[in-house]
Amino acid sequence: MSTTLVAFGPAVRVEDLYAQHRLSLVRLAMLLVDDVQSAEDVVQDAFAGFVSKANRLRDSEAALGYLRVSVVNGSRSALRRRRTARAYIPPHEPDRPDPSDHAVLADEHREVIAALKRLAPRQREVLVLRYWSGLSEAEIAAALGISKGSVKSTASRAMDALESLLTSTKEAQR
Amino acid sequence: MTEPMTTLEQRLSAALDARAHQVTEADLGPGEVPDPERRGHRPLLILAAAACTTLVIGVPYAVAQIHNAQSPQRPPATAPPTPTPTAPGTGEGADWPIATVGRIDLDGDGTDETMRLRTDPTVSLNPMGYTRARLEVSLPEGTVYTVFGNAPAYHLEDPVDIPGSKGQELLLGVGTSLEVFSLVDGELKQLEAPADPPLMRRTDKEGRSVTWVADQDGLATVRSIAPVPATDGDVAVQRWAWRVSGSTLVPGDSSTGCASVLDLGTVVSCNAVGDQSLSPVDLPSFPMSVDVHTFITVDHQPVTARLIPRAGLAGDFVAAGDVRLEATVGDHTWQVDLPAGGVPRLYDRGVLTTYGYDRGILVGREGIDGETFQVFYFIDGQLVMLDVPHTKPYLATSSGDAGSPLAGMRTWMHGSRLYTAYGEVRNGQNVYMWELDGTALKPTLIGTYCFDQDQVGHPC
Numbered sequence: 001m002s003t004t005l006v007a008f009g010p011a012v013r014v015e016d017l018y019a020q021h022r023l024s025l026v027r028l029a030m031l032l033v034d035d036v037q038s039a040e041d042v043v044q045d046a047f048a049g050f051v052s053k054a055n056r057l058r059d060s061e062a063a064l065g066y067l068r069v070s071v072v073n074g075s076r077s078a079l080r081r082r083r084t085a086r087a088y089i090p091p092h093e094p095d096r097p098d099p100s101d102h103a104v105l106a107d108e109h110r111e112v113i114a115a116l117k118r119l120a121p122r123q124r125e126v127l128v129l130r131y132w133s134g135l136s137e138a139e140i141a142a143a144l145g146i147s148k149g150s151v152k153s154t155a156s157r158a159m160d161a162l163e164s165l166l167t168s169t170k171e172a173q174r
Numbered sequence: 175m176t177e178p179m180t181t182l183e184q185r186l187s188a189a190l191d192a193r194a195h196q197v198t199e200a201d202l203g204p205g206e207v208p209d210p211e212r213r214g215h216r217p218l219l220i221l222a223a224a225a226c227t228t229l230v231i232g233v234p235y236a237v238a239q240i241h242n243a244q245s246p247q248r249p250p251a252t253a254p255p256t257p258t259p260t261a262p263g264t265g266e267g268a269d270w271p272i273a274t275v276g277r278i279d280l281d282g283d284g285t286d287e288t289m290r291l292r293t294d295p296t297v298s299l300n301p302m303g304y305t306r307a308r309l310e311v312s313l314p315e316g317t318v319y320t321v322f323g324n325a326p327a328y329h330l331e332d333p334v335d336i337p338g339s340k341g342q343e344l345l346l347g348v349g350t351s352l353e354v355f356s357l358v359d360g361e362l363k364q365l366e367a368p369a370d371p372p373l374m375r376r377t378d379k380e381g382r383s384v385t386w387v388a389d390q391d392g393l394a395t396v397r398s399i400a401p402v403p404a405t406d407g408d409v410a411v412q413r414w415a416w417r418v419s420g421s422t423l424v425p426g427d428s429s430t431g432c433a434s435v436l437d438l439g440t441v442v443s444c445n446a447v448g449d450q451s452l453s454p455v456d457l458p459s460f461p462m463s464v465d466v467h468t469f470i471t472v473d474h475q476p477v478t479a480r481l482i483p484r485a486g487l488a489g490d491f492v493a494a495g496d497v498r499l500e501a502t503v504g505d506h507t508w509q510v511d512l513p514a515g516g517v518p519r520l521y522d523r524g525v526l527t528t529y530g531y532d533r534g535i536l537v538g539r540e541g542i543d544g545e546t547f548q549v550f551y552f553i554d555g556q557l558v559m560l561d562v563p564h565t566k567p568y569l570a571t572s573s574g575d576a577g578s579p580l581a582g583m584r585t586w587m588h589g590s591r592l593y594t595a596y597g598e599v600r601n602g603q604n605v606y607m608w609e610l611d612g613t614a615l616k617p618t619l620i621g622t623y624c625f626d627q628d629q630v631g632h633p634c
Contacts, residue, residue: 018207027194112189132190134272149554
């Protein structure tokens, strides 16, 4: 059996939370907004908002939960702003995948990510929180501010939609 | 136990993981806790973000360079953070589905930490539950994890406060054995325990029944002094209470007493046995109501369930009236009445019925023909008994009587999901997985499997 041990020390500080969780939160945001720069900004914003509340959150798990909610909300806002900002982009400028993307993400993964991007934001959030963050239904409900029943039904519809998109992608490639 | 995901779920999980790991520390700008006063002044960043949507994250270095050029609020470079304890979401098994979540006050500071048991999602139809697992505890300094090799049925027990240490101890069931973890000198360590008395729940080579008990008094091993009879009855037992001494578990002096074969952990004075005037109504053949601390959680709180017979008994069966199932989460208790029939059994393992969300409570009813099962699920704040079909396959296990309605049926739990094997197809059986459909359980045929002598199923 392999064991990773950690030394226990004094209560966590915001700086420690930042060092420990920044990368995973940026990854979470990136899965939602599909843009590293926006994801970093979302996470910076989340920590900025958290700093003022840090003294009232002694439990590091509660702190992580708060940060996660902030990241999800911030990602949603970033997507809304992006849609607004896109109105100012000349219409002849198409979305073009960078050819080097083929080298860094396997084809099958790229298909799934592309399909995920086409889901409604709420559906994408539920799937990312479930299948990447590994949250329970109750944790997802808390993070999104919705009922557990909504989480269930949203996940179900999202998986159906994802399957449908992947199937039609496969048929289009034939 | 494993939690078999569908093919689509596996694809999604793998794709998300691959996508997320395209971003590394090297891709991020120099990080520093932001100044809250600087929030909100981001018009340049909004347009910059919009422009960057045409870029693909597959070129991480290029994105980082552009980001640095267009982010006037990027704080100055700081020294890289000192090596930290494992961050959440890293290490082997970090992306495995969570099987169980619990809370434990590992450091004794009065605040609970979260403990999680993750299981390898490799699909393997094995009723014995062989799998790998990752145990992690989120301490303030970071997450500590341990990955276990193949073994049957890892499961997280409720934590217990064993005398001799400051905080609670983490109990991990590995097959029939128990492993105990504690915080020693600031480190999470498995406590070494002697081979005897054993920490397990089984019958030993001498035919003696052994169990361990965790309650408000701590952790104890109870073992019958002589081989136990096949039927129920009372036996003389030895009991050892464990205590923590540094990084080891030490058994105290043993005490003797008597216990029921059906409930070895409840040790009473032997003089008490036989003194009571018994009647089928006054002393039922199974405990009146015993709190079962399940591995189910709702809103991070554990579910404690109990069965309460509300009728007289005839022999070992509830002959009239009904049985009430109570489930308590925090201050709230739900109640559902079950009809009479069969010896009711409450299982502490929750049942997964959909996409790996909340678990349902499993109750068995044992009768002459075998055991039938019922699943109770929290739906929209209510505890609901899920409907099961009245046509085969039943959610049941036959007692072996070829003439009974349950003949040929076998139900088991694997990865917290329920499966039923039924019927003879070529040399195998059709295997069904039970899934939630509204407020009902529906069997879905997943294939025809042949079972070897170890009861491991392989596609025929």
